[in-house]
Amino acid sequence: MTAPEPKLVIPVVPRNAPKAIVIGAGLGGLSAAMRLGAKGYRVTIIDRLDRLGGRGSSIAKSGYRFDLGPTILTVPDVFRRLWSDCGRDFDADVNITPVDPYYEIRWQDGSKFQIRDSQKDMDAEVRRIFPSDFAGYQRFLKDCEKRYTFGFEGLGRRPLNKLWDLVKELPGFVALRADQSVYQHAAKRVKDPRFRMALSFHPLFIGGDPRHVTSMYILVSHLEKEFGVHYVQGGVQELADAMGRVVIDQGGQIIPETTVDQILTKGNRVTGVRLETGREINADIVVSNADPGQTYDHMLRQHSKKRWNKSRLQSSKWSMGLFVWYFGTKDTSNEWSDVGHHTILNGPRYRGLLKDIFDRRLLADDMSIYLHRPSVSDPSVAPKGDDCFYALSPVPNLKAADAVDWRQETAVYTEKMRKVLEQVMPGFSEKIAAEHVLTPDDFKSRYLSPYGAGFSLEPRIFQSAWFRPHNISEDFENLYLVGAGTHPGAGIPSVVTSSEVLNQLVPDAVEKVCT
Ligand SMILES: Cc1cc2nc3c(=O)[nH]c(=O)nc-3n(C[C@H](O)[C@H](O)[C@H](O)COP(=O)(O)OP(=O)(O)OC[C@H]3O[C@@H](n4cnc5c(N)ncnc54)[C@H](O)[C@@H]3O)c2cc1C
Numbered sequence: 001m002t003a004p005e006p007k008l009v010i011p012v013v014p015r016n017a018p019k020a021i022v023i024g025a026g027l028g029g030l031s032a033a034m035r036l037g038a039k040g041y042r043v044t045i046i047d048r049l050d051r052l053g054g055r056g057s058s059i060a061k062s063g064y065r066f067d068l069g070p071t072i073l074t075v076p077d078v079f080r081r082l083w084s085d086c087g088r089d090f091d092a093d094v095n096i097t098p099v100d101p102y103y104e105i106r107w108q109d110g111s112k113f114q115i116r117d118s119q120k121d122m123d124a125e126v127r128r129i130f131p132s133d134f135a136g137y138q139r140f141l142k143d144c145e146k147r148y149t150f151g152f153e154g155l156g157r158r159p160l161n162k163l164w165d166l167v168k169e170l171p172g173f174v175a176l177r178a179d180q181s182v183y184q185h186a187a188k189r190v191k192d193p194r195f196r197m198a199l200s201f202h203p204l205f206i207g208g209d210p211r212h213v214t215s216m217y218i219l220v221s222h223l224e225k226e227f228g229v230h231y232v233q234g235g236v237q238e239l240a241d242a243m244g245r246v247v248i249d250q251g252g253q254i255i256p257e258t259t260v261d262q263i264l265t266k267g268n269r270v271t272g273v274r275l276e277t278g279r280e281i282n283a284d285i286v287v288s289n290a291d292p293g294q295t296y297d298h299m300l301r302q303h304s305k306k307r308w309n310k311s312r313l314q315s316s317k318w319s320m321g322l323f324v325w326y327f328g329t330k331d332t333s334n335e336w337s338d339v340g341h342h343t344i345l346n347g348p349r350y351r352g353l354l355k356d357i358f359d360r361r362l363l364a365d366d367m368s369i370y371l372h373r374p375s376v377s378d379p380s381v382a383p384k385g386d387d388c389f390y391a392l393s394p395v396p397n398l399k400a401a402d403a404v405d406w407r408q409e410t411a412v413y414t415e416k417m418r419k420v421l422e423q424v425m426p427g428f429s430e431k432i433a434a435e436h437v438l439t440p441d442d443f444k445s446r447y448l449s450p451y452g453a454g455f456s457l458e459p460r461i462f463q464s465a466w467f468r469p470h471n472i473s474e475d476f477e478n479l480y481l482v483g484a485g486t487h488p489g490a491g492i493p494s495v496v497t498s499s500e501v502l503n504q505l506v507p508d509a510v511e512k513v514c515t
Pocket of ligand 1: 027484
């Protein structure tokens with residue numbers, strides 16, 4: 001994929017241009033707003049938070065900046081293309097730096113495996129730890145590339161709201177064995193249980209259970225290998241703020257700390273939104289970056305829906321919840337030198353733990369942790385000499401009738417996590433100077449995420465592509481959807497790509513001037 005040179009001059013949108021409302025300033029909503037501004041709409045973004053970025057926002061405590069969500073940026077070209085579509089240069093506005101090793105995976109037996117940027121280094125690492133699986137690994141890489149070409153470049157960047165668009169692609173799905181899960185595919189290629197984990201855990205990055213998510217998603221490994229792993233200097237908040245500046249420069253406006261209660265309709269068209277305060281704002285088109293569950297079930301509660309009615313939403317599979325402990329530590333920048341920017345700490349179980357999280361919906365005593373240490377790459381996250389971390393553990397979402405009561409469980413679970421982390425960073429708990437915790441309860445209250453899910457609908461085969469909420473509503477002709485719960489799915493590259501799809505569905509509002 002190549003990012004084109006900027007080739008359009010986008011005029012500042014005139015005051016009498018058609019109006020677009022974007023509900024939600026997540027990366028999906030912000031990228032949609034930028035593209036609508038470039039199309040000539042007067043854009044208003046409304047978000048309930050006090051800052052931009054949604055799950056990619058940050059909070060500050062005692063001099064530490066806690067970047068709450070995404071830490072890994074793959075496929076930066078989706079942003080270069082977005083900026084270019086707005087007549088601007090991404091690299092002039094945002095500073096991203098490559099990270100190598102991408103991450104280190106550790107197991108309970110003490111073994112460590114680094115995912116490296118160069119294929120030569122990667123091959124050496126595989127030969128060192130999994131010598132008998134080397135041939136299978138090479139086949140796996142080829143499998144990933146094929147699925148990337150078909151799934152990401154092919155299907156991911158086009159609208160898939162017509163059944164025929166999917167039916168045409170069925171032979172491709174069959175040929176690529178989309179019926180197999182990511183785990184089954186990895187297990188077919190390699191034998192070592194640790195390597196099976198290392199090649200199959202990626203769906204967890206986008207909310208899916210590797211035992212059930214279609215093997216098409218092994219394409220994520222190819223995204224990393226082909227486009228690298230990057231860090232946004234200043235955190236993803238910086239990226240979101242840069243997106244907001246483009247929207248303002250285009251003549252758009254952003255209304256923070258404001259919740260949309262209802263989408264207003266007339267016949268088969270939407271006419272604007274009603275805020276929780278009762279104020280109404282009209283618009284020619286509305287784009288919802290809120291979760292489709294909330295969009296259909298709450299904001300359109302007065303209407304019957306063709307597809308995404310209450311019972312369908314309830315019977316859908318939702319991604320897991322997340323428990324995230326953010327902490328800053330005093331005078332530790334020279335300690336735990338073997339802990340890099342990204343580390344995955346496996347607990348004693350892999351498939352058993354997935355079963356507890358996704359099937360049994362039980363909070364297990366053991367856990368696997370993704371440990372983020374941004375201070376390795378970005379001194380701005382902590383006071384000089386200090387460190388900043390987050391430790392993330394996938395947990396059940398809140399869908400079970402007897403869901404975890406996080407008011408009771410937060411302190412208990414934090415203590416369990418502390419014990420695991422003490423083995424990796426001895427003495428860290430005494431050095432903590434600031435901390436913050438997010439549980440599924442917070443995902444529900446902060447982002448209005450159904451069941452407190454971390455990533456909206458799980459990306460199972462019958463909840464992907466045409467089966468996922470479409471980017472244009474079936475119910476109202478000028479209502480559009482972007483973001484993690486829509487096609488193509490969760491994760492930064494996909495939510496930005498959902499605005500590429502939107503771009504193909506929304507008519508231009510004014511003529512663009514070509515240079
Ligand atoms: C802890 C964590 C780590 C992650 N790590 C990575 C990573 O390393 N790499 C990666 O690529 N992806 C990662 N992801 C996934 C990625 O962050 C998300 O898929 C993506 O940011 C979602 O963007 P979005 O635009 O769909 O929605 P969101 O970010 O959820 O934004 C939706 C916005 O809508 C607002 N909103 C909702 N309802 C209303 C309403 N009624 N009125 C007004 N506003 C409303 C919310 O406040 C929110 O700001 C991670 C996610 C999490 C949670």
